Amino acid sequence: MERRLPIRGDELPAIIALAGVTAAVWAAWLGWDQQRDVHPDGSTTGPYEAWQVIGLVLTLLVPVCWAALRRHTALSVLGVPLGLTVAACYDWSDDASGLFMVGVVMVMAGSLAATAVLSAVITSVQRGGGAAGAGPLRA
Numbered sequence: 001m002e003r004r005l006p007i008r009g010d011e012l013p014a015i016i017a018l019a020g021v022t023a024a025v026w027a028a029w030l031g032w033d034q035q036r037d038v039h040p041d042g043s044t045t046g047p048y049e050a051w052q053v054i055g056l057v058l059t060l061l062v063p064v065c066w067a068a069l070r071r072h073t074a075l076s077v078l079g080v081p082l083g084l085t086v087a088a089c090y091d092w093s094d095d096a097s098g099l100f101m102v103g104v105v106m107v108m109a110g111s112l113a114a115t116a117v118l119s120a121v122i123t124s125v126q127r128g129g130g131a132a133g134a135g136p137l138r139a
Contacts, residue, residue: 011072015079018063022083023090029056031091060084064115068122076119081111 029052036046060080067076085108092100 011074014072014075015082018067018075018079019083019086021063022060022080023087025056025059026084026087026091029053029059031087061118064118065122068119069126071123071126073119073123077112077115080115081108084108084111 030048033047033049033052036044038044064076064080067073067079085104088104088107089100092103
């Protein structure tokens with residue numbers, strides 16, 4: 001019995017390229033902010049602000065939606081989580097507590113789930129499937 005990979009051979013370079021773009025977007029939005037903010041009461045937050053993470057997510061929506069609209073599901077579902085996982089692992093690897101891998105795994109799982117759901121929704125809407133087998137919307 002012949003086994004095939006779930007991705008086509010011509011998609012692998014595109015997945016790696018999207019992972020590289022994703023890591024660069026991480027660096028642009030989050031890579032430069034490494035300091036925790038210390039508040040007057042002694043509590044700390046950070047190192048990232050909410051607007052940085054929101055900017056990262058909104059920026060990454062563009063390639064995920066683009067790939068899903070062109071039915072390159074493997075590209076959108078694998079490229080972005082791979083890039084985010086590598087970037088998070090590199091960025092957080094100097095954590096003294098040693099718990100950075102917990103965060104990296106959470107980034108990987110969350111981004112994989114989010115891109116899979118978004119790609120499935122886009123593909124379903126594009127096919128005109130809608131929810132629960134409903135037909136296309138008509139005026």
